[in-house]
Amino acid sequence: MAAANAPYGRVTQRPPAVKDVHIVWITAGLGCDGDSVSITAATQPSVEDVVMGAIPGLPNVHLHNPVLAYEVGDDFMKYYYQAEQGLIDPFVLVVEGSIPNENLSGDGYWAAVGTDALSGQPIKTTEWIDRLAPKALAVVAIGTCATYGGIHAMEGNPTGCMGLADYLGWDWKSKAGIPIVNVPGCPVQPDNFMETVLYLLYVAAGLAPMIPLDEAGRPTWLFAKTVHEGCDRGSYYEEADFAGEYGSPKCLVKLGCWGPVVNCNVPKRGWMAGLGGCPNVGGICIGCTMPGFPDKFMPFMDEPPGSKISSSMIGVYGAAVRALRGITNATVNKEPKWRHNRPELTTGYKAAPLQVKERAS
């Protein structure tokens, strides 16, 4: 586009430090591809905004994701090889799905994608991570499977699977010095992921400082608060007013909600376009963003043991506060008594003395 025709903001924007960035995406962990599907719901930013250059200051973004890719088979796999050979540099590696323990798979394998040209054997997902992670500008684990293991890593699983940081090491850093970026959620909340990618693209463009991450590798601005802190039913908890059945608008802890101890912004941000979520719309929080998911929250449908103590402690206080607020609420629900259509003024207005004199003369 000619500079003269570009929007003013685009002209004044500092050009990015790199012209092109590739996003190389592996969905061949133990997953459901639900995170790839989820991000197509994002609008802040949307995937097409990022790919089509609608956001000023970003490099050209080339997305290589198997669920959305134009190419099939070897035509798609070529990007993995090009990334390995340093032909598409820089690139951000996105890993989706939990990482199986191939020490336990004997002569077979748990997860693979593509075929080795020489041996004719499938190339294990772990092999691709070993090849690509050292070359990547940054490595992002998308969804709770890739971040911490998730559903497929639950007790009794045969694959011994784990999160990416369990595989690469929690102290692992990319060649650019960026630790593994974890964006958990089962699936990931669409905008949470696209916003994290946007931040990393700004880092690549030289327009943002190092991404702030907590000890679990999560972007702090997204995961510092608990579900409870963002839940519009939290005030029911404060008043010890708990739902005892489905479909109630009250606090769900007695039905099994783990919100008070789970790091997640979904009740605050909604699922998409500010709509949906979990406890805010009647779904118990099962802790799906957490390293301890799912086992430490099961059985999901039982009241969390900790909430039995806290909810009974708040019982006396909550009942008293609710009663007092009920009285005040009834009071403020009535209009002041001087609003009437009777032939006298009872608002407390008194005419000024000067005006009375003038009227008398």
Added chain:
Amino acid sequence: MSTTTVTQAPVKPRTLVDMNWDPITRIVGSLGIYTKIDFANREVAECYSTSSIFRGYSIFMKGKDPRDAHFITSRICGICGDNHATCATYAQNMAFGVRPPAIAEWIVNLGEAAEYMFDHNIFQDNLVGVDFCEQMVKETNPSVWEKAKTTEAPHAADHGYRTIADIMTALNPFSGEFYRETLHVSRYTREMFCLMEGRHVHPSTLYPGGVGTVPTIQLFTDYLVRLMRYC
């Protein structure tokens, strides 16, 4: 009735060519297709498919609380997780001998209706449609592209695309107008789903015996206005 003898076309010498596609993209799951094709005789002589990921749901779900089953089985699929969750709650209801109230059935059905709308449009236009887009057809069947440029599209007055080629161009990934409009439609249909079932692709408000969704007038208004955009 006389019998007729079918004369077989002379079989050309067999030359098998390996044609493999792994991974098959624009689907959910890890599918590979491996074939040996006899081009001279127009025959796929051998074909097998692979699925290169093992997770083990039927193994790790053993011994887990059955009330939790729908939360787990949803994670089998990242595009139709809610269908797995819904069917699991049907199974739970049968196993426990419980019957959801009618309003809960309605809410689940409205959620699933929104899911069909989402699923059909994203599947057809964003996943499969790419196989019929300008970029793909030009690359794989240039003569079809030439023909498409002069073939008038039926019902052009209704949809605004004059030729078949115009539709193909609109299906180009990300740059195509139709492709992008479909992403937009896939979003507000997912919003409809989230109104009823909380989250997409793994719902939060489904339970054995009913739903947690609070059935308010606003809930159904918000659903209806989005549904009307689809028509």
